[in-house]
Amino acid sequence: MLDDRKLAVLRAIVEDYVSTNEPVGSKALAERHNLKVSPATVRNDMAALEEEGYITQPHTSAGRVPTDKGYRLFVDRLSQVKPLSAAERRAIETFLVGAVDLDDVVTRTVRLLAQLTRQVAVVQYPTLTRSTVRHVELVPLSDRRVMLVLITNTGRVEQRVIELPEAVEDTRIAHMRAVLNACLDGCGLSTVPELVADLPERLPLEDRPVVATILSVLLETLVERHDEKIVFAGAANLAGADFSVGLRDVLEALEEQVVLMRLLGETSTDTPSALTVRIGSENPYLRGTSVVATGYGSGDNQLARLGVLGPTRMDYPVTMGAVRAVARYVSQILAAS
Amino acid sequence: MLDDRKLAVLRAIVEDYVSTNEPVGSKALAERHNLKVSPATVRNDMAALEEEGYITQPHTSAGRVPTDKGYRLFVDRLSQVKPLSAAERRAIETFLVGAVDLDDVVTRTVRLLAQLTRQVAVVQYPTLTRSTVRHVELVPLSDRRVMLVLITNTGRVEQRVIELPEAVEDTRIAHMRAVLNACLDGCGLSTVPELVADLPERLPLEDRPVVATILSVLLETLVERHDEKIVFAGAANLAGADFSVGLRDVLEALEEQVVLMRLLGETSTDTPSALTVRIGSENPYLRGTSVVATGYGSGDNQLARLGVLGPTRMDYPVTMGAVRAVARYVSQILAAS
DNA sequence: CTTGGCACTCGGGAACACAGAGTGCTAGAC
DNA sequence: GTCTAGCACTCTGTGTTCCCGAGTGCCAAG
Numbered sequence: 001m002l003d004d005r006k007l008a009v010l011r012a013i014v015e016d017y018v019s020t021n022e023p024v025g026s027k028a029l030a031e032r033h034n035l036k037v038s039p040a041t042v043r044n045d046m047a048a049l050e051e052e053g054y055i056t057q058p059h060t061s062a063g064r065v066p067t068d069k070g071y072r073l074f075v076d077r078l079s080q081v082k083p084l085s086a087a088e089r090r091a092i093e094t095f096l097v098g099a100v101d102l103d104d105v106v107t108r109t110v111r112l113l114a115q116l117t118r119q120v121a122v123v124q125y126p127t128l129t130r131s132t133v134r135h136v137e138l139v140p141l142s143d144r145r146v147m148l149v150l151i152t153n154t155g156r157v158e159q160r161v162i163e164l165p166e167a168v169e170d171t172r173i174a175h176m177r178a179v180l181n182a183c184l185d186g187c188g189l190s191t192v193p194e195l196v197a198d199l200p201e202r203l204p205l206e207d208r209p210v211v212a213t214i215l216s217v218l219l220e221t222l223v224e225r226h227d228e229k230i231v232f233a234g235a236a237n238l239a240g241a242d243f244s245v246g247l248r249d250v251l252e253a254l255e256e257q258v259v260l261m262r263l264l265g266e267t268s269t270d271t272p273s274a275l276t277v278r279i280g281s282e283n284p285y286l287r288g289t290s291v292v293a294t295g296y297g298s299g300d301n302q303l304a305r306l307g308v309l310g311p312t313r314m315d316y317p318v319t320m321g322a323v324r325a326v327a328r329y330v331s332q333i334l335a336a337s
Numbered sequence: 338m339l340d341d342r343k344l345a346v347l348r349a350i351v352e353d354y355v356s357t358n359e360p361v362g363s364k365a366l367a368e369r370h371n372l373k374v375s376p377a378t379v380r381n382d383m384a385a386l387e388e389e390g391y392i393t394q395p396h397t398s399a400g401r402v403p404t405d406k407g408y409r410l411f412v413d414r415l416s417q418v419k420p421l422s423a424a425e426r427r428a429i430e431t432f433l434v435g436a437v438d439l440d441d442v443v444t445r446t447v448r449l450l451a452q453l454t455r456q457v458a459v460v461q462y463p464t465l466t467r468s469t470v471r472h473v474e475l476v477p478l479s480d481r482r483v484m485l486v487l488i489t490n491t492g493r494v495e496q497r498v499i500e501l502p503e504a505v506e507d508t509r510i511a512h513m514r515a516v517l518n519a520c521l522d523g524c525g526l527s528t529v530p531e532l533v534a535d536l537p538e539r540l541p542l543e544d545r546p547v548v549a550t551i552l553s554v555l556l557e558t559l560v561e562r563h564d565e566k567i568v569f570a571g572a573a574n575l576a577g578a579d580f581s582v583g584l585r586d587v588l589e590a591l592e593e594q595v596v597l598m599r600l601l602g603e604t605s606t607d608t609p610s611a612l613t614v615r616i617g618s619e620n621p622y623l624r625g626t627s628v629v630a631t632g633y634g635s636g637d638n639q640l641a642r643l644g645v646l647g648p649t650r651m652d653y654p655v656t657m658g659a660v661r662a663v664a665r666y667v668s669q670i671l672a673a674s
Numbered sequence: 675c676t677t678g679g680c681a682c683t684c685g686g687g688a689a690c691a692c693a694g695a696g697t698g699c700t701a702g703a704c
Numbered sequence: 705g706t707c708t709a710g711c712a713c714t715c716t717g718t719g720t721t722c723c724c725g726a727g728t729g730c731c732a733a734g
Contacts, residue, residue, distance in 0.1 A: 248576030
C-alpha cells in the first residue's frame with residue numbers, strides 16, 4: 001500500500017512543513033528533495049497518503065500538512081533520534097555541573113532543556129516513594145515545638161514544624177531522634193508506615209503521646225508529597241508557536257500540577273529510559289500539543305520524568321535527542337551526588 | 338490649570354478605557370458619567386488634558402486613551418484603593434490557612450494573588466539577610482560527608498552536602514554542632530560571618546580543618562542566596578491582554594530572576610508596607626507593563642516583596658486593594674507560624 | 675465659559691478583482 | 705503498468721476602492 005517512495009514523500013512533507021510552517025506543495029517538494037520524479041507523480045502519491053489519512057490539506061488547492069497519524073508514522077519509522085552536537089554536549093555539562101543541591105539541579109535542568117529545545121521544558125522532582133530515608137532530624141525550637149526534617153537519599157529535604165502536646169526536654173527529643181533513625185535509616189519511604197506502626201508501644205509510656213504526634217506529621221508528610229512537584233521553564237517559547245488549542249489553555253495547564261503530571265505520563269516499567277512521544281490528539285489532556293518525555297534517575301532506579309511540550313509541528317528528531325541526552329546527564333549528576 | 342471638572346473627565350476616561358479597552362469619545366463620556374455638561378465642553382477639557390500630556394489619541398478622530406502620565410495622576414490623586422469584598426476576604430483566609438511550610442505559603446500566596454487580580458502574580462521568598470538563625474544542624478551521612486542544614490526563623494531551610502577533608506566520628510560532629518549553635522542561635526544572618534570568624538581558633542587544633550570546611554560552605558550558602566528566589570503564577574492571564582511590548586518579552590522577563598527582582602523594586606525603608614506602583618515607561622526594565630507591589634512580613638520586620646504585573650491598562654484600585662490585602666494576610670500567617 | 679452646529683479626518687469593514695500556487699484529471703510516453 | 709506533461713479549475717490571500725460613522729476641532733451664539 002505504502003511503497004518506499006510514498007514514505008519518502010511523507011518524510012519530505014514532514015521535514016519541509018516543520019521547517020517552513022507552510023503547507024507543502026508537490027512542485028516545491030519534487031525540487032527540494034531530489035526524488036527524481038515529477039511533481040505529477042508526487043501528486044499521485046500525495047493523493048494516496050491523504051486517502052490513508054497521513055496528510056491533509058487545509059483548503060482545496062493548498063499544499064499538504066501532516067496529520068497526527070502522519071507525524072506518528074514519521075516518528076516511528078521514518079526518522080532517527082538526532083544526537084546532540086559536541087558543542088551542545090559541552091554546554092550541558094558546564095550548565096549542570098556546579099549545582100549545589102537538588103533544587104538547583106532541577107532548576108538548571110529545566111532551563112537547560114527549554115533552551116536546548118526552544119520548547120517548554122517540564123521536569124518532575126524525584127519522587128519520594130522510591131527514595132530511601134537517609135536521616136531523620138528533630139530540631140527543638142522551643143520546649144513545645146520541634147522541627148521535623150526528613151532527608152532522603154536523593155538529596156530532598158522535607159521539613160515540618162510540630163506542635164507538641166506537652167513540654168519536652170531536649171534530651172528526650174534527642175533520644176526520640178535516635179530511636180527514629182535506628183528504625184528508619186536507609187529504609188524505603190514506602191515502607192515507613194509499617195515500620196513505625198508499633199513504635200509507640202516499644203517506648204516508655206510517657207513518651208507515647210509525643211511520639212504519636214511526631215509520627216502522624218511524618219506520615220502526613222509522606223502522603224502529601226506522594227504526587228510530586230513539577231516545574232517548567234521556557235514559557236516564552238510558546239509566544240511564537242501557534243497551537244490548535246489556545247495559548248491560554250496551554251499556560252493554564254502548565255500551572256496545574258495535576259495536568260502536567262498526566263502529560264508527562266507513566267514510565268513504562270520494562271524500559272524506563274525509553275522516550276515517550278505523544279502527538280496531538282493522542283494526548284487526552286491537552287490536545288493540539290505534543291509531548292516528548294522520558295524517565296530519568298540513577299541506574300535502574302528511575303526516579304521521575306522530564307520532557308518537553310510543544311506544538312504538534314515540532315522537530316521530533318532533534319527534540320527527542322535533546323530530551324534523551326539531558327535525561328542521561330541529569331541521571332549521572334544525581335547518581336554522583 | 339486643571340480644575341475639578343477636568344480631573345473628573347480624566348478619571349472618567351481612565352475608568353471607561355480600563356473597562357472597555359476602547360478609546361473613549363466625548364459623547365459617550367458625557368452620557369455615561371453624569372457630568373452635566375455637553376460633549377463639546379468635554380472636548381475642550383480633553384484638548385486641555387491632551388495638551389498637558391495626560392491623554393492621547395491613537396489616531397486623529399479616535400477617542401482618547403490615558404497616557405502613563407494620566408494613569409499616574411489617576412493613581413495618585415483620583416482613585417482610592419478599593420477594599421476587597423467580604424467573600425474575597427474569606428476566600429483568602431481559607432486559601433492560605435492550612436499551608437504546611439514556607440514553600441507552601443509562598444506557592445499558595447502567588448496563586449491566590451494571580452487568581453484574585455487576574456494578572457501575573459510575583460512573590461519573593463523571604464530574604465535571608467534579615468532573618469535570624471533558628472538552628473544549625475549537622476547530619477552525618479558517612480564518615481567523610483555531612484549535610485549542613487540551616488533553619489531560619491522564617492521557616493526557611495537551606496541544606497548542603499559537605500565533603501570533609503578527613504574522616505570524622507559522629508561524636509565529634511555532634512560537638513561541632515553544639516558549638517555552632519551556641520555561637521549562632523538566634524543571631525541575624527548578616528552577622529554570621531563576623532560571629533564565626535574566630536571560631537576555628539577557639540577549637541582544638543585537630544578540629545580546625547573540618548570546621549573550616551564546614552564554615553566555608555555555610556558562608557557560601559548565605560552569600561549565594563543573598564538575592565532571593567522569586568516565583569510567579571498566572572501567566573495564563575497574559576494570554577488575553579496585549580502589551581505594547583511583545584508577549585514573548587514578558588514571559589522571558591518572568592523567568593529571569595534578576596529582572597523580576599528589579600521589577601518588584603526596593604522596599605522604601607520608612608514606610609515598608611506602602612504600595613509601589615510603577616506605570617508603563619516609569620518601569621525601566623519592562624516598559625509597557627505596570628507593576629503593583631508592596632513589602633510583606635511580620636510586624637516592622639519586612640521580609641520580602643510581592644506584587645502583580647499586568648498591562649498598563651489595568652484596574653489599579655482593585656489591583657492595589659488585592660495586593661495590599663494579600664500582603665497583610667500572608668504577613669499574619671508568617672508571624673503566626 | 676458653555677453650547678450647538680458644522681465641516682473635516684481617518685480607521686475599519688464590505689465588495690471586488692486578480693494573481694499565484696496547488697490540485698485533479700486525462701491523454702500520451704516509456 | 706507506471707510515470708509524465710499539459711490543462712482547466714479552485715481556492716486563498718492581497719491589494720484596491722469605496723463608504724460609513726465615530727470623533728474631532730473650530731466657530732459663533734447664548
